[in-house]
Amino acid sequence: MPNSENKQNKPLANNHISVDCVVMGFDGEQLKVLLVRRMGEEGGEVFHDMKLPGSLIYMDEDLDEAAARVLNELTGLKNVPLVQFKAFGSRDRTKDPKDIHWLERAMQSKVERIVTIAYLSLVKIDRALNRGLEAYQACWVALEDIGDLAFDHNLIIKEALGYIRQYTDANPAALFDLLPRKFTASQLRTLYELVYGKAVDVRNFHKKIAMMDYVIPLEEKQQGVAHRAARFYRFDKKIYNRMRK
């Protein structure tokens, strides 16, 4: 900067900073993202759509703190592990006047560019997470049912999926955060198919599970199902960690 002191006298980006949280769950059949409802007014017409839980950060808080606060304020979720995965700062992300007007009204301040820091969380959807979501106008939406979201939130979700793929290649344990404590081989396979976006051969997959020493077959089987009851498995974190050393 002694060597590049704003040479061209261009205006510096005095941006607002926001955080957005991609909270992902798996209900045994579908990958779902936690979204919040948005109501706005544009050209005299009321509109309803959805967005990721996110908001501008306060002057006195760090990025990680802001992500935890905002997620809690908008969805009621607490103590959810959040990992920062990417900053989004394209000028185009605020090109829709609808988004800017909505935000300026909500924030009661002028808004120009916003750089958002995106966070990801993989959670067990069967935990008590749903409790209270309604009160916050938050809800789980299956990936394939997600329509046009506010700002560039569709892009953020797409990149979150790419990040999950890369991350679980290096850390296979991450996928088990999405599964219930007891899960069937079929659930695990479906999850692989959804995350990697391609079909997995059933027989090969059973071999693959057999080779994962940290996936432990249980005596317990499904109950009250129409088809042949499937065995349950559990993920053993201790064995996994020992193998990774």
Next chain:
Amino acid sequence: MPNSENKQNKPLANNHISVDCVVMGFDGEQLKVLLVRRMGEEGGEVFHDMKLPGSLIYMDEDLDEAAARVLNELTGLKNVPLVQFKAFGSRDRTKDPKDIHWLERAMQSKVERIVTIAYLSLVKIDRALNRGLEAYQACWVALEDIGDLAFDHNLIIKEALGYIRQYTDANPAALFDLLPRKFTASQLRTLYELVYGKAVDVRNFHKKIAMMDYVIPLEEKQQGVAHRAARFYRFDKKIYNRMRK
């Protein structure tokens, strides 16, 4: 935000956004980071130290564009692949008045918090990269020789290393970006040791190389060396890509 409209009337973070580039090279013996010199004045005393190539972004540019521009302006480097790896936004990163005063003088504007988006690039240090670096007061510094840098740049470099480890676990090819086109087994092993921060057994490593079908032994050997001349290898990207499908 309809549900959390800045409830507590706290001041929003109207931050400056910067980009910082961790450009890493390997000279066959050491991992090196490209740093730029900084001269400032604090309490009437002139000081000299170093920092990552980085600067505030302009209002009209995207993050990736800004990273490429700033790296070029401060080091002369062009067409270097830059991957965003993390945003740093702690309040503490601008706690040293020295840093703030220096930046305000350079930028001729008031500076409060700065959120920086960090980029990483792994480059072949033996390319013509050094040409002109001197003119920019930029230089390669071995990881172990890096002293106290400006802002939180020591932390950013540390986290860049963590990112490289995770990334190369999933994409082993990345490490070869750091090696010259022809490299010895010993260079590859040293690189592994530096990146993963632990000793690698020589004999096991030769077995490991033999199993990497994309590392091709050449007929050519080192010349003019005091010790027994080592064979050269090259990385075959086509074979690698075929195997990864």
